[in-house]
Amino acid sequence: MNTDKKRAEDLTVVENRKINKDYYVLKLASKTDLPKIKAGQFVELLVEDTRNAFLRRPISIYDVQPECNSFELLIQIVGEGTQLMSQLQTGDTINTMYPLGNGFQTETKSKNILLVGGGVGLAPLLYLAKKLNDKGIRPKILLGGRAENNIIEIDNFEKYGDIFISTEDGSLGEKGFVTQHSVMNESIDKIYTCGPDPMMRAVGDIAFSKNIDCEVSLENMMACGIGACLCCVTDTKEGHKCVCTDGPVFNTNELKWNIA
Amino acid sequence: MDLNTRIKIGGLDLKNPVMTASGTFGYGPEFEDFIDINRLGGIVVKGTTLHHREGNAYPRMAETPSGMLNAVGLQNKGVDVFCKDIYPSIKHYDTNILVNVSGSTVEEYIETAARINELDHIPGIELNISCPNVKEGGMAFGTSCPSAVAVTHAVREVYKKTMVVKLSPNVTNIAEIAKAVQDVGADGVSLINTLLGIAVDAETRKPLLSTITGGLSGPAVKPVALRMVWQVSKAVNIPIIGMGGIMNATDAIEFMLAGASAIQVGTANFIDPTVSMKIVDGIEDYMRRHGVTDVNDLIGAMIED
Ligand SMILES: Cc1cc2nc3c(=O)[nH]c(=O)nc-3n(C[C@H](O)[C@H](O)[C@H](O)COP(=O)(O)OP(=O)(O)OC[C@H]3O[C@@H](n4cnc5c(N)ncnc54)[C@H](O)[C@@H]3O)c2cc1C
Ligand SMILES: Cc1cc2nc3c(=O)[nH]c(=O)nc-3n(C[C@H](O)[C@H](O)[C@H](O)COP(=O)(O)O)c2cc1C
Ligand code: FES
Numbered sequence: 238m239n240t241d242k243k244r245a246e247d248l249t250v251v252e253n254r255k256i257n258k259d260y261y262v263l264k265l266a267s268k269t270d271l272p273k274i275k276a277g278q279f280v281e282l283l284v285e286d287t288r289n290a291f292l293r294r295p296i297s298i299y300d301v302q303p304e305c306n307s308f309e310l311l312i313q314i315v316g317e318g319t320q321l322m323s324q325l326q327t328g329d330t331i332n333t334m335y336p337l338g339n340g341f342q343t344e345t346k347s348k349n350i351l352l353v354g355g356g357v358g359l360a361p362l363l364y365l366a367k368k369l370n371d372k373g374i375r376p377k378i379l380l381g382g383r384a385e386n387n388i389i390e391i392d393n394f395e396k397y398g399d400i401f402i403s404t405e406d407g408s409l410g411e412k413g414f415v416t417q418h419s420v421m422n423e424s425i426d427k428i429y430t431c432g433p434d435p436m437m438r439a440v441g442d443i444a445f446s447k448n449i450d451c452e453v454s455l456e457n458m459m460a461c462g463i464g465a466c467l468c469c470v471t472d473t474k475e476g477h478k479c480v481c482t483d484g485p486v487f488n489t490n491e492l493k494w495n496i497a
Numbered sequence: 498m499d500l501n502t503r504i505k506i507g508g509l510d511l512k513n514p515v516m517t518a519s520g521t522f523g524y525g526p527e528f529e530d531f532i533d534i535n536r537l538g539g540i541v542v543k544g545t546t547l548h549h550r551e552g553n554a555y556p557r558m559a560e561t562p563s564g565m566l567n568a569v570g571l572q573n574k575g576v577d578v579f580c581k582d583i584y585p586s587i588k589h590y591d592t593n594i595l596v597n598v599s600g601s602t603v604e605e606y607i608e609t610a611a612r613i614n615e616l617d618h619i620p621g622i623e624l625n626i627s628c629p630n631v632k633e634g635g636m637a638f639g640t641s642c643p644s645a646v647a648v649t650h651a652v653r654e655v656y657k658k659t660m661v662v663k664l665s666p667n668v669t670n671i672a673e674i675a676k677a678v679q680d681v682g683a684d685g686v687s688l689i690n691t692l693l694g695i696a697v698d699a700e701t702r703k704p705l706l707s708t709i710t711g712g713l714s715g716p717a718v719k720p721v722a723l724r725m726v727w728q729v730s731k732a733v734n735i736p737i738i739g740m741g742g743i744m745n746a747t748d749a750i751e752f753m754l755a756g757a758s759a760i761q762v763g764t765a766n767f768i769d770p771t772v773s774m775k776i777v778d779g780i781e782d783y784m785r786r787h788g789v790t791d792v793n794d795l796i797g798a799m800i801e802d
Contacts, residue, residue, distance in 0.1 A: 242530040245770050288562045460558050461767040465523035467569045468558035
C-alpha cells in the first residue's frame with residue numbers, strides 16, 4: 238500500500254481523555270502503519286446516528302505516535318457532533334478520513350519562532366512544536382483564551398517550548414488579547430497561528446506591520462475535505478482557494494486579508 | 498448467476514448504472530486515493546462555463562438536517578483551461594466522462610459545448626439548465642419550457658454526441674419540461690438538481706449563506722426526487738438519470754424502480770468517499786438476491802396496481 242495516500246478507515250479509539258467539561262483528547266489507532274503525517278494536517282470524522290451532524294467533522298491532528306500507529310485529536314465540545322464524539326469509549330471505532338490538507342511549512346531558517354494558539358486553535362501547534370524541536374528549535378508558545386479554563390494542556394506544551402499565557406479576563410497569565418501580550422515585543426522572525434478568525438487576523442496585522450513571516454491555519458466550514466465540493470474557499474491573491482487542500486495553512490502574504 | 502449491469506443512455510454504454518454527480522466529485526483525481534474510478538458507470542465533472550468563474554463569496558455551505566445547502570455558484574476555470582489542463586489528466590479513465598455545461602447566455606452554452614465536442618474521450622455532456630446559485634442563466638433556463646427548449650435546441654445543433662439535459666426541481670411541472678427537451682433532441686434527462694432553500698441562524702438573525710439562498714441536497718430531498726423521476730418517466734421515452742439523496746444501493750434501486758435507467762451519487766461522496774463502489778457492489782447483490790439477471794429489468798419496475 239502506498240503509505241502516503243489519503244484513507245477513509247475505521248480507526249479504533251484507544252483512549253478518550255477528558256481534560257475538563259469542554260475539552261477532550263481522542264486517541265485513535267490504525268491496524269496498519271500510518272501514512273506520513275505533517276504538522277497542521279487534519280482529519281474528517283464521521284459522526285454516526287445523528288441527523289444534525291450529517292457531514293463529517295474536520296479536526297486538526299494534535300499529536301502523532303507513529304510507533305503505535307496512533308494519533309491524537311484535541312476537541313472542544315461546541316455542538317452535537319463534538320458532543321457525541323466525546324462519548325466514544327475505548328474499543329469503539331470511528332470512520333476517519335486522513336491525513337488531509339497541506340500542513341505547516343517547517344523548512345524555515347527562522348530561529349526565533351512564536352506559536353500563537355487561541356482557544357482550541359492550539360491543537361495543531363503541539364505537533365508543530367515537536368517538529369521544530371526535531372530541527373533544534375525551541376519555539377515560544379503563546380496560549381490565549383477567554384478565561385483560565387480555556388487554557389489547557391500547558392504541561393504538554395511546556396515540553397516543547399517556552400510558555401506564555403494571556404486571558405481576556407486576566408484569570409491566568411497577562412490580561413487581554415494575545416496581540417497585547419508582552420511576548421509580541423520580543424525579537425521574533427516567524428509566527429505560526431491558529432484560533433478564532435478575528436484573532437488570526439489581528440496576529441496577521443502585527444506580523445505584517447513588523448515584517449514577520451506568518452502562517453495561519455484557517456477553519457472554514459467544510460463538506461468534503463478533499464477539494465471536490467469547493468465549499469470551503471478563502472479569498473487569496475490568486476482567487477478562491479480551497480482551505481481543505483490548498484490549506485488549511487496559508488502564509489498571510491497569500492491571503493487577501495486587509496492588512497495595514 | 499451471470500449478471501448484466503450494462504446500461505445505455507443515448508450513445509453512452511455504461512458498465513453499470515452508477516455515476517457521480519456534478520460538483521460533488523471534482524474531476525475524479527480527488528477520489529483516486531479512495532476508489533477505482535474505472536469501476537464507475539460514469540462521472541460528471543464540475544459545472545463548466547465559457548469563462549473562468551470565481552463563484553460566490555464564502556460562506557457557501559450550510560449543513561441542514563440530513564442534508565446541506567450549497568451556493569458555490571459554478572466556480573470553475575473555464576472551458577479552455579478544462580480542455581488544456583484538466584482533460585489530459587483524466588482522459589485515460591476507463592469510464593464515461595461527462596462534462597456538465599453551464600452558461601449565462603445561450604451563446605455561452607453553444608460555445609462551451611462546441612469546444613467539448615472536440616474532445617475524443619468525452620462521450621457526452623450534461624446540459625445544466627438548473628443551477629440555482631448563479632444570478633444570470635443557470636436555473637432561469639430550466640424553469641420555463643420556452644427557454645429550456647431554446648437552449649437545448651441551440652446546443653443540439655453544435656453538439657453531436659450524447660446530450661443529457663439536467664432538470665431543475667424548482668418548477669411546477671417537471672414532466673412538461675422533460676417532454677419539451679426530449680422533443681428538441683435531448684438523448685436523456687437527469688434529475689434532480691438542488692432544491693432552492695434558506696438557512697438562518699436564530700441567535701445572530703443572519704442567513705448562513707452569503708447569497709442567502711442555496712441549493713438543498715442529500716437524503717432530505719430524496720422523496721421529492723423520487724417523485725419527480727417517477728413523473729418524468731411517465732412523460733418521456735428517453736432514458737432518465739436519477740439523483741437526489743442517494744446514500745446507498747437501496748436508494749439507487751428505488752430510483753431505478755421509479756423509472757431511472759442510471760443514477761448519480763452526489764452529496765453522499767462527502768460522507769463516504771468510497772460510497773460509489775459500495776453502490777456498484779450493492780446493486781449486484783440486490784440483483785442476485787432478487788434473481789434479476791439484467792439490470793435493465795429494474796427500470797420502472799415499481800409495482801403499481
Ligand atoms: C481544518 C479544521 C480544523 C479544526 N480543528 C479543530 C480541532 O482540532 N479541535 C476542535 O475542537 N475543533 C476543530 N475545528 C472546528 C470543528 O470542526 C467544529 O467545532 C466542529 O465541526 C463543530 O461540530 P459540532 O457538530 O459539534 O457543532 P455544530 O453544531 O455543527 O456547530 C456548533 C458551532 O461550531 C461552529 N462550527 C461548525 N463547524 C465548524 C467548522 N468546520 N469550523 C469552525 N467552526 C465550526 C458553528 O458555526 C457553530 O457555531 C476545526 C475545523 C477545521 C475546518
Ligand atoms: C457542493 C455541490 C455542488 C454542485 N455543483 C453542481 C454543478 O456544478 N452542476 C450541476 O449540475 N449540479 C451541481 N450540484 C447538484 C448535484 O449534482 C446533484 O444534482 C444534487 O446535489 C442532488 O443529488 P444529491 O442529493 O445526491 O447530492 C452540486 C451539488 C452540491 C452539493
Ligand atoms: S471542503 Fe470540499 S472543497 Fe474543501
